[in-house]
Amino acid sequence: MAENAETAEITAERIPTVIVDDVDIVYRVNGTGAGRGTATAALNRILGGRRKAEARAGVRTVHAVRKVSFTAYKGEAIGLIGTNGSGKSTLLKAVAGLLPTENGRIFTHGQPSLLGVNAALMNDLTGERNVHLGGLAMGMSREEVRERYDDIVGFSGINEKGDFITLPMRTYSSGMAARLRFSIAAAKDHDVLLIDEALATGDRSFQKRSEDRIRELRKEAGTVFLVSHNNKSIRDTCDRVLWLERGELRMDGPTDEVLEAYEAFTNPKAGKAEPKKQTKVSVPA
Numbered sequence: 001m002a003e004n005a006e007t008a009e010i011t012a013e014r015i016p017t018v019i020v021d022d023v024d025i026v027y028r029v030n031g032t033g034a035g036r037g038t039a040t041a042a043l044n045r046i047l048g049g050r051r052k053a054e055a056r057a058g059v060r061t062v063h064a065v066r067k068v069s070f071t072a073y074k075g076e077a078i079g080l081i082g083t084n085g086s087g088k089s090t091l092l093k094a095v096a097g098l099l100p101t102e103n104g105r106i107f108t109h110g111q112p113s114l115l116g117v118n119a120a121l122m123n124d125l126t127g128e129r130n131v132h133l134g135g136l137a138m139g140m141s142r143e144e145v146r147e148r149y150d151d152i153v154g155f156s157g158i159n160e161k162g163d164f165i166t167l168p169m170r171t172y173s174s175g176m177a178a179r180l181r182f183s184i185a186a187a188k189d190h191d192v193l194l195i196d197e198a199l200a201t202g203d204r205s206f207q208k209r210s211e212d213r214i215r216e217l218r219k220e221a222g223t224v225f226l227v228s229h230n231n232k233s234i235r236d237t238c239d240r241v242l243w244l245e246r247g248e249l250r251m252d253g254p255t256d257e258v259l260e261a262y263e264a265f266t267n268p269k270a271g272k273a274e275p276k277k278q279t280k281v282s283v284p285a
């Protein structure tokens, strides 16, 4: 009996929530001006196939994510790290279903919710209205929003320095706005919560609250992805880290191992050797 319970627990821990299978993501940028008579136009004429047609029309491509594969499981908090422009936000948007893949497929269990620092709240509306609208937009009922309103405002700390929640959001500092966005998103239990740099903007005490909430969300069975340049936030919140570099998955493994290699890569003078390219630590199944 006990054995069965244990087996059930192990199985429950390993329920896949996101499967990313050999995914490429390519942006197409229009109007990059390959006009007639230019050297670019001449080059375009000798290119072939789809590239040729696109290049003629002045379309440039950016291959932002290259052949990335991984599986995320229920209860995991996964950090996404990498230097600027390495494809972290792009991958997150694709998992959220906001960007199509060029090749490969992404499967998700349940509804993924992307919380970016640019998540759309209405600047001319008060914080209060935004809490209601944001809650409804995430699929909460009016009743649920009303029930959780005080918790959301309390968590955000927006009212700590005066009655700001009844002022339009345009009067908020960028940190205050980011805190409100995080608080609205964190009020709901998510199957898959994707957070893009949300923690970086808050002050230390808010970061601490956010990290605690991320840990709670994990316990409530969801999977959390966190994109951040703050290695400490990643270390305090995530047990697994994916390191992207130039769109490729360079490493996937336990937080400490990946961060150590990444820190050596970004700061080689700190004494550690740069890791070999394409090192991959697999997470035990």
Ligand SMILES: Nc1ncnc2c1ncn2[C@@H]1O[C@H](COP(=O)(O)OP(=O)(O)OP(=O)(O)O)[C@@H](O)[C@H]1O
Binding pocket: 027, 028, 029, 062, 063, 064, 082, 083, 084, 085, 086, 087, 088, 089, 090, 091
């Ligand atoms: N809308 C877009 N159109 C064209 N190219 C884009 C677009 N958004 C991102 N890119 C390009 O895709 C690549 C990956 O960008 P992305 O924003 O995913 O990186 P990132 O790792 O999140 O970077 P950062 O750490 O600076 O936020 C970059 O080369 C970037 O220039």
